[in-house]
Amino acid sequence: MLPFSYTRAADGDAAIAAGALPGAKFLAGGTNLVDLMKGGVEAPQALIDISRLPLAGISALQQGGVRIGALARNSDTADHPVIRSRYPLLSRALLSGATPQLRNAATVGGNILQRTRCHYFYDPGFQMCNKRNPGSGCAALEGHNRMHALFGASAHCVATHPSDMCVALSALDALVRLRSAAGERAVAMLDFHRLPGDEPHIETRLVPGELIVSVDLPASSFVKHCAYLKVRDRASFAFALVSVAIALDVREGLIHEARIAMGGVAHKPWRAFGAEQLLVGAPVDAAPFAEAAGAAVEGARALKHNAFKIDLARRAVLRALRIAQS
Ligand code: SF4
DSSP states (O other): OOOOEEEEOSSHHHHHHHHTSTTEEEESSOTTHHHHHHTTSOOOSEEEEOTTSSOOOEEEOTTSOEEEETTOBHHHHHHOHHHHHHOHHHHHHHHTSSOHHHHHHOBHHHHHHOOOOOHHHHOTTOOOBTTTSTTSOBHHHHSOOTTOOSSSOBTTBOOOOOOSHHHHHHHTTOEEEEEETTEEEEEEHHHHBOOOTTOTTOOBSOOTTOEEEEEEEOOOSOSSEEEEEEEOSSSSSOOOSEEEEEEEEEETTEEEEEEEEEESSSSSOEEOHHHHHHHTTOBSSHHHHHHHHHHHTTTOOOOSSOTHHHHHHHHHHHHHHHHHHO
16 A cells, blocks of 8 residues: 555545645545555545544435435434435435445445446456556456446446445435535536546546535435345345336326436446336336336447346346335
8 A cells, every 4th residue: 555644634624625635535434445545446645534524414304305414324324214214215225235334334425436346447457447547448348247337338448336325316316415615516416427438537526625515315205115126146245236226106006206226237327217207107017117127228238248137137127116016
């Protein structure tokens, strides 16, 4: 590991000022960043510890939504009474991720910013990785790409985003609130992560020094009919081959609104908007579910080793719709 400085930020302004300096990184739970530093993938010159900032609260908003502080721990968020009662989809997604020990340390902001688990990215022994070493190529394109993307990939990177939480947040139309020296702004969760294009090392809309301060969820009508299904190689402590977040607003037997988001299939959580539209006005029934599941994987493009994920994703959407139905 290369030398770096460590500073514990006294307040938000100090954190933002220090975080804007070249080579600086914010440190919160550290569950991903510290691993990447140990492996020689990341080498920040300065760590700005924000873990003591007062950003861990979870509170109901006047308009009926909820605000989750960026430093709320994943386990605390999943178990919070407001999240469990009003956003069970988010609670289930969080509990499907990592291990209890990691969820006790990992924060909501850090979860959003966690980096791909592409094995070529994690191993500096491989020279070719445009994400780790811009302009070097992509070893996964012709290499082992069983876990990689079906949607939105480019010739420069076929990695996927590993978060479960972000899949649920995308389905729930969350807003990510950001703060910098220039003030505050909010970015829709759906737009927060970028597709790889020709700059896969730039993964989000954050600008240098900008700090995630919270995630806002709008009032939800998806309490009763929702499901988070994660398909992976082993039952725990594994990243998704495919995950699916389903949220249905059912009124008098008809689907008033539908949300379908998938994880493990793209560089960002992937909303299946076309499939959602097919469900609007449809009865809660097998035929529209099957049609929507088929539509959810339209446009998928397989690599050498991951063609199986297309049908896996279709089946996962179908199964998650059935779970949400009950
Ligand atoms: Fe690197 Fe992306 Fe290629 Fe993986 S898929 S080797 S992260 S450029």
